[in-house]
Every structure is written in C-alpha cells, then in structure tokens.
Amino acid sequence: MQRKDWDTYFMDIAFMASTRSQCGRRHVGAVLVQGKKLLGTAYNGAPMGVPDCSEAGCMLVEEYEVKKTDVGEELVKKQRCVRTIHAEQNLLLFTDREDREGSTVYVTDQPCWTCANMLANSGVTEIVFHRAYPKDSEKVEALMKARGISFRRIGAYEPPPGTITEVTQ
Numbered sequence: 001m002q003r004k005d006w007d008t009y010f011m012d013i014a015f016m017a018s019t020r021s022q023c024g025r026r027h028v029g030a031v032l033v034q035g036k037k038l039l040g041t042a043y044n045g046a047p048m049g050v051p052d053c054s055e056a057g058c059m060l061v062e063e064y065e066v067k068k069t070d071v072g073e074e075l076v077k078k079q080r081c082v083r084t085i086h087a088e089q090n091l092l093l094f095t096d097r098e099d100r101e102g103s104t105v106y107v108t109d110q111p112c113w114t115c116a117n118m119l120a121n122s123g124v125t126e127i128v129f130h131r132a133y134p135k136d137s138e139k140v141e142a143l144m145k146a147r148g149i150s151f152r153r154i155g156a157y158e159p160p161p162g163t164i165t166e167v168t169q
C-alpha cells in the first residue's frame, strides 16, 4: 500500500473528527497543524453541556441566498442550522494563539464567511479543504488573497470509509 501524503493524512483526520458531530444537516471536522504536528481537532457542535442537534433537533433559520443562473441572479430560500458552533470556530476556541502562528488548518468543508473571517485573524497562514461551499466562495477567496493566506482545495481525494454521513443540505 502506498504511503499517504501529508495532505491526505491530515484531511483523513479532519474527516474522522467530523464523525463526532451530532448535527443532522452537516458534519464538519477541522484540524490544526503546525510544522506537520497535530495541535488540535474540532467538529461542529453545540456548546458543552447543552442539548445538541440529536437531542434538541436542529435550530433552523431560513435565509434567502443569491444564486447565479444563466439568465442572471435568483433568490432561493435556504434552511440552515444555527445550533452549532462551526468546526473552525471550535478549533480556534480550543487552541492557543502561538500554536496557530504560521499553521495550516485542514477542514472537510470550505469555510463559510464568518469562519473565514475569524481564521484570517487567527495566525493561520494556510487553509486546505475538500468539499466546496459555493455560497461564500467568492468573497472568502478574495479575503484570503488580500490577507496572503494560502487557500486551496484538494479535489482528488477520497475520505476514509464510514466518515461520510448523508446529510440534508
């Protein structure tokens, strides 16, 4: 068996972390890596000690999103669960600033705008993700460029067996 490269190794760990999530809509995992050393793992979840999505159900909000189509733009109504703290935010809450300086974050999903904004101010200098999140992609990419943060997707990648749960979008 071929030895795993570092990207695959750390992305696999991010997908393992995502299996801890109890949100029925989205399972996201993130890990902090500094100089090939794993310094933190996180997933999306409710704050400690309060009922999570599996116990209390998702806390859904409806939002309108602008969707680009062939003929222009269209408003589509979307539901989103706001019960959980996102994996990237939990990662920042549970790691030290000095461990983040010059570090890489591997995250199963492309960060949303809020997470990207926080990561941009966290000391992290590289973000690697697998699943795309087109909604915020454009402004997140512009932010990372402006901030000089390496932002890349590993597309040709197969998550470890059993780490993908079918979730409703």
Ligand SMILES: [Zn+2]
Binding pocket: 022, 023, 024, 025, 026, 053, 057, 058, 059, 081, 082, 083, 084
């Ligand atoms: Zn949820």
Ligand SMILES: [Zn+2]
Binding pocket: 086, 087, 088, 111, 112, 113, 114, 115, 116
């Ligand atoms: Zn987020």
